[in-house]
Amino acid sequence: MSRYAKRDRQIEKPNQISRDSTKERIEMFFCLMPVFGMIPSAIALVRQRSSRKVRDVSQVAIALMLTWAIAYGAMGGAPTEGETLQVTVELMKATISSGYFALCMYLMYRLYRHQAIALPWLKVMTEHKESRSVKRDQKSE
Helix, strand or coil: CCCCHHHHCCCCCCCCCCCCHHHHHHHHHHHCCCCCCHHHHHHHHHCCCCCHHHHHHHHHHHHHHHHHHHHHHHHHCCCCCCHHHHHHHHHHHHHHHHHHHHHHHHHHHHHHCCCCCCCHHHHHHHHHHHHHHHHHHHHHC
């Protein structure tokens, strides 16, 4: 027996280790990057080889980006005749942008902690669309 019993022990590895898990997680982190994550998200959705998890995170990232872009764009079109109104609109735009960035960082933290990445309102819309398609399929039969 060796003097260094701890060092001589073999590290037990689980049988079911996914080799792509680290690669998928990195890809998901890139998808959740604010603003610039739109590119890897679009690539992951178009590419058929992406896993279901990566595509789900990509959908969430694109939904967040589009929501932020529409809200930010709507604020830019507001008429600003007075200084007070202009300051208010700029504060609202800054709040929307800060919220978008904070939400992206929160989702990255959840991904880091191996928790689910989903938006409740997006899940409800998806379930509603799926239920309509199931009803349509049942009617056609």
